[in-house]
Amino acid sequence: MKFDLAIIGAGVIGLSTAFEALSRGWSVVLIERTQAVPQASWAGAGILPAANIDTAVDPFDRLRAISDQLHQQWSQQLYEISGIDNELKKCGxxxxxxxxxxxxxxxxxxxxxxxxxxxxxxxxxxxxxxxxxxxxxxxxxxxxxxxxxxGEHQLRNPAHLNALQTSCEKLGGKIIHSCATQFEFSSDQLTRIYADDQPVDANHVCFTCGAWTGELLKDVGVEISMxxxxxxxxxxxxxxxxxxxxxxxxxxxxxxxxxxxxxxxxxxxxxxxxxxxxxxxxxxxxxxxxxxxxxxxxxxxxxxxxxxxxxxHDGMPYIGRLAEFKNVYIATGHLRSGLHLSTGTAKVLNQLMRDEALDVDLDPFRPSRG
Ligand SMILES: Cc1cc2nc3c(=O)[nH]c(=O)nc-3n(C[C@H](O)[C@H](O)[C@H](O)COP(=O)(O)OP(=O)(O)OC[C@H]3O[C@@H](n4cnc5c(N)ncnc54)[C@H](O)[C@@H]3O)c2cc1C
The missing domain is CATH 3.30.9.10 (D-Amino Acid Oxidase, subunit A, domain 2)
Known part of the structure; x- marks a missing residue:
């Protein structure tokens, strides 16, 4: 089977990207090397700082504000699909x-x-x-x-990740617990990923491997500064x-x-x-x-x-398509705000992959910014 989207790395960014894609009708496979908890996403404190969509003009502020709004909606949707409460709470x-x-x-x-x-x-x-x-x-x-x-919120990371993963599975998403090790290309497209020995084919490929993204991208001949x-x-x-x-x-x-x-x-x-x-x-x-x-x-x-x-290197996430390929995207580098920015990142990345108008100008986040 050829999937619409293959995502490498099932931390909060990968799972959120998958959840948005599945909710919008795409077939999705997630490749995650750990059987246990994802790395940074499980470890975090789950603090979601306050934001204001009415005044957010700068792209980073817009990403924060959109993410903030989406957390309220997603928490409810995730609960309805998975039955898991991520304990989102406006505590201040x-x-x-x-x-x-x-x-x-x-x-x-x-x-x-x-x-x-x-x-x-x-x-x-x-x-x-x-x-x-x-x-x-x-x-x-x-x-x-x-x-x-x-206006500050908290959510419980392990519960949020469980809710995302269960929801992705209920929406038909497939999770392969293996390490993405090799890649095959056809002209300017990445066509096949090997999850250990298992070949995975997809129209779009997204690298969301957290701190390991820079290392893995070297295998596709791309250097980013992480x-x-x-x-x-x-x-x-x-x-x-x-x-x-x-x-x-x-x-x-x-x-x-x-x-x-x-x-x-x-x-x-x-x-x-x-x-x-x-x-x-x-x-x-x-x-x-x-x-x-x-x-x-x-x-x-x-x-x-x-x-x-x-x-x-500059404290900004990388969100965008790799200039070297027509169908390869990355979303990483969220440092201290990955939980917070996960919902907005997922939404805008899905808009980009579908060639739609973007809710956030992604130019400051482009992977080729050096
Ligand atoms: C102590 C601490 C406190 C934090 N507190 C907050 C907070 O309060 N609020 C907030 O918003 N953020 C917080 N953060 C930051 C947040 O946790 C991160 O920004 C976010 O989790 C990054 O998510 P990610 O999905 O990019 O990476 P990760 O969660 O690290 O996920 C990447 C995944 O990719 C997988 N992977 C890597 N290579 C491969 C491969 N080759 N094949 C298959 N899978 C692979 C890894 O196993 C991993 O599961 C905190 C972080 C820490 C450490």
Whole structure:
């Protein structure tokens, strides 16, 4: 059988691209080398920052805003098809600053929110206490500036991935658990992929291999500039949710799930393709957790892990067709925002593959930008 679309890599970007294509009637095969969980997509915290479609003009802002809108729709659709709740929740985020540097950076963010007309509230001590009632009083009292952004959401990554995969299968998508290793070409088309020894034929081919995309593309003679960026994260288990909101201080955060699990993240490290955790980072994240709540102690710490985010040289994702081929596309390099941008990426990529008008100008994301 020749599929309309073959997707290599079933992380959140690959699964979302497949879900959109299947929903619009294409036959789709996904090739994923791991039997277990996908890499970065499973590891992430599931924070979806606020966006505003009415003010989003810049292509990156539009991608964020469209993604944001689609998450609401998809969550419902995925639940109807798969019966799995991805736990999308509008919980809001409180951003806190405890030093002059953190205040300056938060003020900068406030200017962006003002420009984008994204609602935010500067918090007084009583409001801080409402949002962070379970925080250690001493740490809470040392907050010098705090801003609450009500439009921020969270979703539960493993549940979202399960919902996507189950929905893709229910819509007729095929998943092959093998490594894409070799490719065959006919003039300017990629016509056949070998998933280990199994030949797979498709009219369109999409590489969504996360941090490994740059390596695999070398096998089709294409160079893009990518680098894995490791993120480590800790999981705690409490009897009940720690905070009703997401807490952000600088680049570190605490995300409380409704069933009492708490995520404390994360690091940003250039360590090649090594996705192990390190004692130093675990200790640093534990220090951050303990500072905010005594409930996050050794007894409640249950697990740590690391994921490799797909990074690019200029921080922008690659979304588009490879200039070298008529039928090969890539979507990767979403770094810290892959969960968030997955829905919009899937939608626009499907429009591109079908030669339709695009909801987002993809020029800044083109793979040939050097
Ligand atoms: C600690 C941490 C916290 C994060 N928090 C957030 C957050 O709060 N919000 C947010 O939006 N983003 C977050 N991110 C970023 C987000 O997780 C990533 O941007 C996103 O998951 C990238 O998805 P992907 O599908 O491109 O890559 P991946 O999830 O890595 O999927 C790529 C897949 O391709 C497969 N693959 C590779 N090579 C081959 C091959 N040759 N053949 C077959 N399969 C192959 C891999 O096995 C893998 O499953 C976080 C990331 C980390 C690590």
């Amino acid at each position: 985020t409180i951003f806190v600053a405890q030093s002059a540097g953190e205040i300056a950076s938060l003020r900068g963010q406030e200017r962006s929110w003002l420009e984008e007309k994204i609602e935010f509230q500067v918090c007084d001590p009583a409001q801080i206490k409402t949002h962070l009632g379970n925080a250690n009083a001493e740490t809470r009292d040392s907050i010098q500036h705090a801003v609450f952004v009500p 680098e894995p960026v490791r993120g480590q994260i800790l999981l705690y288990q409490l009897d009940q949710p720690l905070f009703p909101v997401i807490l952000y201080e600088g680049s570190q955060y605490i995300v409380s799930r409704t069933d009492g699990y708490v995520l404390v993240g994360s690091t940003l490290e250039r360590a090649g393709f090594d996705n192990s955790t390190t004692p130093e980072a675990v200790e640093r994240l534990q220090g951050f957790a303990n500072k905010w709540s005594n409930r996050l102690n050794e007894q409640s710490f249950v697990r740590s892990w690391a994921g490799l985010r797909p990074g690019t």
